[in-house]
Amino acid sequence: MSAEPGRRAGGGNGKPFDVVGRTHERREARGHVTGSTVYIDDVSYPRMCHMKAVRSPVPHARVNGIDFSEAEKVPGYVTGLTADDVPKNVYTILCLIGVEPDEENVLAEERVRYVGEPIAVVVCETEEAAFEAAAKVKLDLEELPAVFDVEEALESDAPIVTHWGTNYFVYEGHHCRRVRYGDAPAAREQADRVISGRYQLSPIEHAPVEPTGCIAKPEADGRVTVHTNTQAIFFSLDNTAIILQCPPHKLRFVGGTVGGGFGGKVDVIVEPLATLAAMKTGRPIKYVYTREEEMQVSSTRSASRLYVTDGVNDDGTIVSREVTTYHDAGAYSRHSPYGCTKHAANAAGPYTIPNVSVDVHCVYTNRTPSSAMRGFGVTEASFALEMQMDRVARELGVDPWELRLRHAYRNGDDRPYRKTTEDATLVETIQAAAELAGVELSAELRAMSSDDRAGKGVAG
Amino acid sequence: MTVLRGRGIAAVNYPTGMNLGGDPSQALIHSTPTGAFMIVLSSTDLGQGLRTVMAQIGAETLGVPMETVHVDTADSDTGPHCMGTFASRATHRVGNAIIEAANEARDALLDVAADELEAAPEDLEPDGEGSIRVVGSPDRSISVTDVALAAHFKHGRTISGRGMYMKPKSDVVPETGEMDPDSTEAHACTVAEVEVDTETGRVRVLSLRSAYEVGRAINPALVQGQITGGAWMGMSHALYETTAPYYPAIDHGPTDFNHYLMPGAPELPEISAEILEIPSVNGPFGMKGVGEMTANSPIPAIANAITDAIGVQITELPITPEKVLRALAERDGAGDAHVS
Amino acid sequence: MAANARAISFELNGESVAALAKPLETLQSVLREQLGMTGTKAGCRQGGCGSCTVHVDGEPTLSCLVPVEHVADREVTTIEGLGSAEEPSPLQAAFHEGFATQCGFCSPGMIAVASALLERNPDPTPEEIGEALAGNVCRCTGIAPIIAAVEDAAARMREGEEVRT
Numbered sequence: 031m032s033a034e035p036g037r038r039a040g041g042g043n044g045k046p047f048d049v050v051g052r053t054h055e056r057r058e059a060r061g062h063v064t065g066s067t068v069y070i071d072d073v074s075y076p077r078m079c080h081m082k083a084v085r086s087p088v089p090h091a092r093v094n095g096i097d098f099s100e101a102e103k104v105p106g107y108v109t110g111l112t113a114d115d116v117p118k119n120v121y122t123i124l125c126l127i128g129v130e131p132d133e134e135n136v137l138a139e140e141r142v143r144y145v146g147e148p149i150a151v152v153v154c155e156t157e158e159a160a161f162e163a164a165a166k167v168k169l170d171l172e173e174l175p176a177v178f179d180v181e182e183a184l185e186s187d188a189p190i191v192t193h194w195g196t197n198y199f200v201y202e203g204h205h206c207r208r209v210r211y212g213d214a215p216a217a218r219e220q221a222d223r224v225i226s227g228r229y230q231l232s233p234i235e236h237a238p239v240e241p242t243g244c245i246a247k248p249e250a251d252g253r254v255t256v257h258t259n260t261q262a263i264f265f266s267l268d269n270t271a272i273i274l275q276c277p278p279h280k281l282r283f284v285g286g287t288v289g290g291g292f293g294g295k296v297d298v299i300v301e302p303l304a305t306l307a308a309m310k311t312g313r314p315i316k317y318v319y320t321r322e323e324e325m326q327v328s329s330t331r332s333a334s335r336l337y338v339t340d341g342v343n344d345d346g347t348i349v350s351r352e353v354t355t356y357h358d359a360g361a362y363s364r365h366s367p368y369g370c371t372k373h374a375a376n377a378a379g380p381y382t383i384p385n386v387s388v389d390v391h392c393v394y395t396n397r398t399p400s401s402a403m404r405g406f407g408v409t410e411a412s413f414a415l416e417m418q419m420d421r422v423a424r425e426l427g428v429d430p431w432e433l434r435l436r437h438a439y440r441n442g443d444d445r446p447y448r449k450t451t452e453d454a455t456l457v458e459t460i461q462a463a464a465e466l467a468g469v470e471l472s473a474e475l476r477a478m479s480s481d482d483r484a485g486k487g488v489a490g
Numbered sequence: 491m492t493v494l495r496g497r498g499i500a501a502v503n504y505p506t507g508m509n510l511g512g513d514p515s516q517a518l519i520h521s522t523p524t525g526a527f528m529i530v531l532s533s534t535d536l537g538q539g540l541r542t543v544m545a546q547i548g549a550e551t552l553g554v555p556m557e558t559v560h561v562d563t564a565d566s567d568t569g570p571h572c573m574g575t576f577a578s579r580a581t582h583r584v585g586n587a588i589i590e591a592a593n594e595a596r597d598a599l600l601d602v603a604a605d606e607l608e609a610a611p612e613d614l615e616p617d618g619e620g621s622i623r624v625v626g627s628p629d630r631s632i633s634v635t636d637v638a639l640a641a642h643f644k645h646g647r648t649i650s651g652r653g654m655y656m657k658p659k660s661d662v663v664p665e666t667g668e669m670d671p672d673s674t675e676a677h678a679c680t681v682a683e684v685e686v687d688t689e690t691g692r693v694r695v696l697s698l699r700s701a702y703e704v705g706r707a708i709n710p711a712l713v714q715g716q717i718t719g720g721a722w723m724g725m726s727h728a729l730y731e732t733t734a735p736y737y738p739a740i741d742h743g744p745t746d747f748n749h750y751l752m753p754g755a756p757e758l759p760e761i762s763a764e765i766l767e768i769p770s771v772n773g774p775f776g777m778k779g780v781g782e783m784t785a786n787s788p789i790p791a792i793a794n795a796i797t798d799a800i801g802v803q804i805t806e807l808p809i810t811p812e813k814v815l816r817a818l819a820e821r822d823g824a825g826d827a828h829v830s
Numbered sequence: 831m832a833a834n835a836r837a838i839s840f841e842l843n844g845e846s847v848a849a850l851a852k853p854l855e856t857l858q859s860v861l862r863e864q865l866g867m868t869g870t871k872a873g874c875r876q877g878g879c880g881s882c883t884v885h886v887d888g889e890p891t892l893s894c895l896v897p898v899e900h901v902a903d904r905e906v907t908t909i910e911g912l913g914s915a916e917e918p919s920p921l922q923a924a925f926h927e928g929f930a931t932q933c934g935f936c937s938p939g940m941i942a943v944a945s946a947l948l949e950r951n952p953d954p955t956p957e958e959i960g961e962a963l964a965g966n967v968c969r970c971t972g973i974a975p976i977i978a979a980v981e982d983a984a985a986r987m988r989e990g991e992e993v994r995t
Contacts (some may be wrong), residue, residue: 055926055927056926056929059925059926059929059931060915060922060926061915061934061935062925062926062931062933062934062937063913063918063921063922063925063926063931063934063937063938063941064909064915064918064922065867065868065869065870065908065909065910065937065938066869066910066915067934068868071862071868071871071872071873072862072868074863118983130880212966236969237967238933238935238969239871239873239879239881239933239935239936239967239968239969240871240933240935241873241874257988287934288933289871289933289934289935290933290935290969290970291933292969320875321873321874321875321876321878321879436893469837480834490913
């Protein structure tokens with residue numbers, strides 16, 4: 031089933047590669063520099079209509095009513111959609127890999143949980159009319175108390191964001207994703223000193239220059255073609271089919287040229303409603319995010335908060351590492367339950383530490399949902415742990431290069447998630463960076479290798 | 491006014507592939523009647539150059555010139571399944587699928603060539619320039635074009651291949667976190683040099699010098715593109731960007747590029763990088779995914795450099811002038827302080 | 831079409847055109863929706879990203895902020911008028927060969943601004959290039975390759991390649 035990787039192709043064994051390893055031009059880039067590359071907003075069809083969303087202006091509220099009467103009077107108004115129009119009004123994009131429970135609605139039913147949550151969409155013949163009609167839809171909302179801080183959200187008196195009653199994702203009965211290797215609390219007790227830090231990231235917007243969008247076009251044979259700038263064609267198609275309760279083969283998703291992704295175009299956020307409206311109206315529907323929606327409605331990187339506690343001996347050995355991460359998922363799961371698991375695997379860093387304990391809390395707050403972004407789950411680990419390594423080095427008076435090289439994982443080492451390390455090359459990478467930066471490492475550090483588990487220079 | 495200099499380092503890993511696997515990708519390859527090759531995918535190019543890299547992998551495996559290989563992608567009607575472009579997975583999964591498909595197509599190509607040349611397929615090799623020749627007898631050769639024509643119209647054979655790569659999905663053991671999260675690990679180490687103006691709190695990144703270990707650089711210029719673009723984005727994360735300047739409060743969130751701060755040309759540091767290639771056990775031609783890692787190592791390197799400069803750790807991003815000034819005030823008022 | 835739309839005539843990439851524009855309809859909208867010039871992009875429609883930059887009488891202009899009435903009887907040049915795949919301008923060749931384009935969405939705007947810069951300053955410093963491009967957002971390349979490409983194009987042009995504007 032799987033390919034033999036690196037099987038020598040071309041002329042035979044031992045010869046250099048002909049094509050791989052060389053810089054080749056990007057043929058499609060000729061279209062980029064001449065303006066002829068087609069992005070989804072460049073696609074247009076006769077009788078095409080425009081969709082815009084009606085969004086919650088408050089972070090937490092009960093939805094008591096939606097009134098389209100003024101919106102319907104806007105010239106060019108075609109239709110409006112609410113929760114009742116969505117065949118399966120559940121937007122659980124990770125259901126494809128078995129993640130439960132269902133929670134987010136495609137269009138809000140009786141509650142909204144973040145500023146910007148879509149409650150309805152309008153479809154009009156021009157974009158101006160759609161903006162006007164969306165603004166004229168009247169909402170009857172009853173505000174509820176909201177919670178914004180991840181640790182406050184876990185307190186017993188916090189307003190509950192989710193429908194299942196806890197502000198955290200339940201991982202097989204646990205309130206967090208766990209990694210337990212060795213006995214970190216006991217090792218910490220035995221250690222000469224304890225060094226701790228608190229590290230906080232900020233929510234980051236992907237900010238691609240091309241906004242998220244799609245065009246859904248009904249075809250004469252009953253299928254729908256969706257031009258989309260998604261990063262994942264089949265992932266988006268399958269989720270759309272589930273939401274619309276239609277056979278997946280009825281949909282054709284076309285794309286492949288994305289004006290910047292960075293993880294922000296895997297939320298399948300525009301295709302289901304545009305396709306639904308296309309099916310309902312029989313007309314092509316364009317639904318493209320405004321820049322304001324990109325900035326404040328579309329998902330962000332999670333503003334994770336990490337607490338790292340290391341048990342350290344005076345000889346410079348880190349004997350235990352405990353990491354507690356609060357991952358701010360915002361109001362809904364999106365990719366966060368998965369991202370927290372990925373983070374848990376990387377939360378102790380590319381270092382061999384004999385006792386590791388990781389708790390990753392996937393926390394819900396009344397904030398814009400966070401989701402995948404370049405480095406998902408690892409960016410925050412790298413940030414926190416590399417600052418922590420410097421903190422340890424500083425407190426011990428150990429050279430920061432030496433601390434890292436001594437603890438860098440070697441091939442054959444156990445990872446905290448109990449996988450045997452292979453493809454470790456951190457030692458060589460650190461050595462190369464030192465040389466590039468003009469830093470002279472000691473002979474002992476220069477002699478280290480990822481394949482030499484013994485040569486770690488740790489005092490016996 | 492004092493300008494303080496500092497240097498900081500960060501060493502990181504980055505896993506290739508969707509955590510825990512179960513993220514397959516497929517490729518189909520077929521020859522046109524005149525011996526050009528179409529690689530059919532459903533993968534997306536975000537600007538990283540996927541189409542070019544996939545064509546290179548296909549051309550190398552088939553043994554044909556790059557100019558004769560074309561990539562047709564992202565139509566769910568014609569392309570086989572691909573999970574998508576994220577998690578630094580595309581070149582690894584799709585590349586491996588292409589190698590499998592290309593090997594099958596290559597075998598068919600050599601089979602037909604063998605018939606045409608009256609030789610054994612195992613005695614033949616593509617020359618990488620558009621012909622198939624008998625090893626050791628370069629005058630006994632036939633063009634790929636002629637082989638394809640013969641296959642299509644004389645032998646009634648297809649020259650095509652199918653490929654799929656999937657790391658099987660593994661589950662997490664809930665109690666211990668035992669899992670198999672990734673296919674391979676790439677690594678990076680960045681050294682940042684900064685200047686901190688103690689009067690304004692502004693941080694200038696002077697240089698970012700990094701080593702990136704990527705398994706195999708299939709297309710060096712495209713790897714460099716990720717390095718340069720990633721370094722800028724990492725610096726942007728460290729010092730400028732946020733959708734919630736008063737996080738966790740939701741007020742004053744930026745709604746346009748004027749308020750969502752990102753560095754411009756005057757803020758660019760000197761960026762130098764060394765690319766290391768230590769082939770992975772399972773990547774196509776040993777490659778490892780690089781697109782995300784390049785934005786990760788600069789962030790803590792810059793934060794550590796600021797600490798080196800001012801003697802205080804600022805552990806909350808972005809490290810704005812306001813945070814620097816508050817840290818300096820705390821440092822001077824309260825001795826060695828941590829701002830977090 | 832609304833009853834209060836009116837015809838606006840101007841020169842587009844060297845040819846006379848007329849568009850039927852609603853009041854305050856932007857030049858960006860007319861170019862993209864009516865005149866088929868989709869090379870000019872719509873990244874923000876707030877004047878903040880520069881991806882909609884065109885030339886009006888040779889001056890780089892944010893087409894998303896300009897009512898089309900503003901260009902009546904004037905010369906508008908879009909990316910389509912600055913070169914083609916068959917005959918790329920030195921800037922387009924330099925961007926392509928120098929890998930100064932990744933997702934490509936900012937490239938038409940960048941090239942429009944750079945083209946106007948090189949018209950008035952054939953030998954700009956990297957700082958001058960950076961300042962000229964300050965209003966253009968690129969999220970992919972890290973900007974440095976774009977500045978290098980403009981320098982490269984300027985060198986090619988000084989060595990006598992034909993300039994197309």
